Amino acid sequence: GENVEQHPSTLSVQEGDSAVIKCTYSDSASNYFPWYKQELGKRPQLIIDIRSNVGEKKDQRIAVTLNKTAKHFSLHITETQPEDSAVYFCAATDSWGKFQFGAGTQVVVTP
C-alpha cells in the first residue's frame, strides 16, 4: 500500500519568511495530493491540492509542487503570518482511491 513520509515534524519561521514542507510517497500510481491545515482544536481543512498531471499549483501565498519521477511533493508558504501557525498534513491518494496521510508538520510563525 501507499506510504507517505512528511518532513519536518516541526517548523519554526519568522513572520514574513517562507516555509516549505516536503512529503514523499511510495506508490507510483498515486494521482491526487491534497494538503490540509489543522488549527488547534479545529478540523483539518483543505488548503490546496494537486493532481498528477500538473507539476505546480499556486493560490495566493501558498503553492504546491509535484515531482512524479522522484515521488515527492512540497507545500510552500510565502510571506508567513501568525495565522499560518497550525499543523499541516499532506496526503496521497492511490489508484484505488485510498488516502494515506503524512504525520503532520507543526508550523509556528513567530512575530
Next chain:
Amino acid sequence: ETGVTQTPRHLVMGMTNKKSLKCEQHLGHNAMYWYKQSAKKPLELMFVYNFKEQTENNSVPSRFSPECPNSSHLFLHLHTLQPEDSALYLCASSQGQGETQYFGPGTRLLVL
C-alpha cells in the same frame, strides 16, 4: 463549516459503557470515512463507506462498530473501549472515494 457535522463534540465514557458517535453530511456526497487522530500520530483511517457499503475496514478492533444507514449519515458504535482509544474521532465525506475529503469538527473521546 457546517457541511459535515458530528455529535457529540466531547464524550467521556467508562470502559464498560456503550456509546455512539454520529456524523452527518449535507454535501450530497457518496463516500464517508471515520478517522482516529491521536497526539503525535498520523491520521488513522478506520472505516470507509461508499454508497452505504463498507469498502474498507483498516484492521479496527471489533469494539468499534460502524453503521451507515444512508449516504448522509454515519455512526460509530463504541463498547468496552480501552483507555488507549482516547483520541479525536474525525468523520469525513467526499463526492466519490478518492476525491477531496471534507472533515467534521470531530468528537473528543476520553475513556476512563
